[in-house]
Amino acid sequence: MREFLIRLRLPLLFAMLVVLTLISMLADRRVLAGFGRERSFGGALLELAVPVQKALLFPIDFARESWSRYVALVGLHEENERLRARVSELEEQNLQYAEAIVASGHLAEIAEMREGFDVPLHSAQVVGHDVSPWFRSMLIDRGRVHEVRSGMPVVTDRGLVGLVTATSPHASRVMLLLDRQSAVDGMVQRSRARGIVRGTGTGNLEFTYMVRGDDVVPGDEVITSGVGGAHPKGIRVGRVLEVHADETSLLHTATLQPAVDFGRLEQVFVMLHRGPTMDLLYGGDGDLPAQTAAAPPAAGKGAP
Amino acid sequence: MIRSALALTALGLAALVLQGTLAALLPPALVPDLGLLVALSAAVSAPALPALALAAGVGFGADLLSGTLLGQQALLRLLAFAGTRFVSGQFHLERGLPLATFCLAVGMLDALGLAGLSWLFTGASPFGLEGLPTLVVRAVLGAALVPFVHGLVGGLSETLHEGDAPRREVRFDTRRPVL
Numbered sequence: 001m002r003e004f005l006i007r008l009r010l011p012l013l014f015a016m017l018v019v020l021t022l023i024s025m026l027a028d029r030r031v032l033a034g035f036g037r038e039r040s041f042g043g044a045l046l047e048l049a050v051p052v053q054k055a056l057l058f059p060i061d062f063a064r065e066s067w068s069r070y071v072a073l074v075g076l077h078e079e080n081e082r083l084r085a086r087v088s089e090l091e092e093q094n095l096q097y098a099e100a101i102v103a104s105g106h107l108a109e110i111a112e113m114r115e116g117f118d119v120p121l122h123s124a125q126v127v128g129h130d131v132s133p134w135f136r137s138m139l140i141d142r143g144r145v146h147e148v149r150s151g152m153p154v155v156t157d158r159g160l161v162g163l164v165t166a167t168s169p170h171a172s173r174v175m176l177l178l179d180r181q182s183a184v185d186g187m188v189q190r191s192r193a194r195g196i197v198r199g200t201g202t203g204n205l206e207f208t209y210m211v212r213g214d215d216v217v218p219g220d221e222v223i224t225s226g227v228g229g230a231h232p233k234g235i236r237v238g239r240v241l242e243v244h245a246d247e248t249s250l251l252h253t254a255t256l257q258p259a260v261d262f263g264r265l266e267q268v269f270v271m272l273h274r275g276p277t278m279d280l281l282y283g284g285d286g287d288l289p290a291q292t293a294a295a296p297p298a299a300g301k302g303a304p
Numbered sequence: 305m306i307r308s309a310l311a312l313t314a315l316g317l318a319a320l321v322l323q324g325t326l327a328a329l330l331p332p333a334l335v336p337d338l339g340l341l342v343a344l345s346a347a348v349s350a351p352a353l354p355a356l357a358l359a360a361g362v363g364f365g366a367d368l369l370s371g372t373l374l375g376q377q378a379l380l381r382l383l384a385f386a387g388t389r390f391v392s393g394q395f396h397l398e399r400g401l402p403l404a405t406f407c408l409a410v411g412m413l414d415a416l417g418l419a420g421l422s423w424l425f426t427g428a429s430p431f432g433l434e435g436l437p438t439l440v441v442r443a444v445l446g447a448a449l450v451p452f453v454h455g456l457v458g459g460l461s462e463t464l465h466e467g468d469a470p471r472r473e474v475r476f477d478t479r480r481p482v483l
Contacts, residue, residue: 010353010356013353014382014385021378022375023375024378025373026425027374060325060329128324129327129328130369131327131366131370132366132371132418133333133335134430135371136371137371175371179430180428180430180431181426181428200434201431201432201434202434
C-alpha cells in the first residue's frame with residue numbers, strides 16, 4: 001500500500017492541487033457574486049502581498065534614485081553654477097508665490113475634496129500594481145484595521161479610482177475603473193444624460209447604454225450618478241472623447257478619458273462609507289464601524 | 305528534494321518580483337510572463353515534485369498579486385506543468401527551438417485559458433479582440449526568453465539535484481565465503 005501511494009504521489013498531489021484551485025475559484029466567485037460576506041479568506045495571502053509588493057517597488061525606486069543621483073547629474077558642475085544664479089532669483093519669487101501655492105496647489109485640492117464629502121476619507125499609499133496585463137487592480141497599504149471594507153469607493157482629488165474588492169488586516173485590493181469587470185452608474189454633468197461607465201481593459205473607459213437622442217458631446221464631464229448606491233453622487237469619472245452614434249441602434253456609446261491618471265497613482269483616499277447595495281453584497285452592516293454604518297448617504301464634490 | 309523545492313520556489317518568487325517590477329516600467333505587451341517561463345522550464349528539467357510545487361506556488365502567487373480569482377492562474381500553471389511533462393516525453397523540449405515553439409503555443413493558450421476561465425466563472429472576459437496583439441507579442445517574447453530561463457533553471461536544478469541525490473547503497477552478500 002505504501003509503495004502504491006509513493007508511486008502515485010505525483011498524480012495524487014496534482015489532482016489534489018487541481019481540486020484546490022477549483023474550490024478556491026468557486027469560493028472566490030461566490031463571494032464576488034454576493035453569496036458570501038467579506039472577501040477575506042485570502043486575507044493572510046494579501047497580508048503577505050504587501051511586503052512582496054513593497055519589494056517590487058524597491059528596485060524601481062532604487063533605479064530611479066540611482067538615475068537621479070548619478071546618471072542624470074552628469075555635468076553637474078556646469079549646471080550648478082547656472083542654477084545658483086537662478087536660485088537667488090527664484091527665492092524672491094518663491095516668497096510671493098508661497099501663499100498662492102498653498103491656496104491653489106495640490107494640498108488645497110485634497111483639502112477641498114475632503115471637505116466636499118460628508119463621509120470620512122482615509123489616505124492610503126499604492127504599494128503595487130497587477131502583475132497580469134489582463135486585469136487592472138492595485139494593492140493599497142490600508143486594511144480592516146483601518147476600517148477599510150470591501151465595496152468602499154476609492155478616490156483621488158482628480159476623481160474616482162475604483163472599488164475595494166478584498167481586504168486583509170493591513171492591506172486591500174482595489175479594482176480600478178479600467179478593469180473590464182468594473183461598471184459605474186454615471187451621468188453627463190451638463191445634460192444629465194445617464195449611462196453606465198465600463199472599463200475596457202485599455203487606458204480609456206466606455207460610456208454605454210445612453211439613449212439615442214441624449215445630449216452628449218465631446219468634452220462633456222461624466223460624474224457618478226449615485227444610483228445603485230455603490231458610489232456617492234458627483235464624483236468625477238472622466239471626460240467624453242468621442243461619441244459613437246449608430247443611427248440604427250437605440251443605445252449609443254461614448255469613449256471617455258478617465259479623470260484620474262492611473263499610471264501615476266501614488267496616494268489615494270478610501271471613502272469610509274459604502275452604499276446600501278454594497279452592504280447587501282458584502283454582508284450588511286455587521287462588519288462596518290458603527291459611525292460609518294450610521295452615516296447618511298454622501299453628497300460629493302461638484303454634485304449638482 | 306526539499307532543497308530543490310525551496311530553491312525553485314525562491315526562483316519562482318524572484319520571477320514574480322521581477323515581473324511586477326517590469327510591469328511598473330514597461331507597456332503590458334512587453335512584460336514577459338516570467339512565472340510561466342520558470343514553471344515551464346522547471347517542468348522540463350527539474351524533478352517532478354519540486355516542479356509541481358513551483359507551478360502551484362507561482363500560480364497562486366500570481367493570483368495573489370493580480371485581479372484574477374484565487375486559483376485561476378494556479379490551475380493554468382498546473383495544466384501547463386502537466387502538458388509540459390507529457391510533451392517533453394515525446395519531444396526533446398530540453399533543446400532550445402522545440403522549447404521555444406512549445407512556449408509560444410503555451411503562452412497563447414494560457415492567455416486564452418485565462419479569458420475562458422474568467423468568462424466561465426465571472427461572466428466577463430478580461431480582454432477582447434483588442435487584446436490579441438498584446439497576447440501575441442507576449443507569447444513571442446516568452447518564446448524568445450524561455451531558452452535563457454531554461455538554462456538558469458536547468459543549471460540550478462542540476463546543481464541541487466547532485467546535492468540531493470540519495471546515497472547509493474552497497475550491499476554485501478555475507479552468505480558467500482569471502483575467501
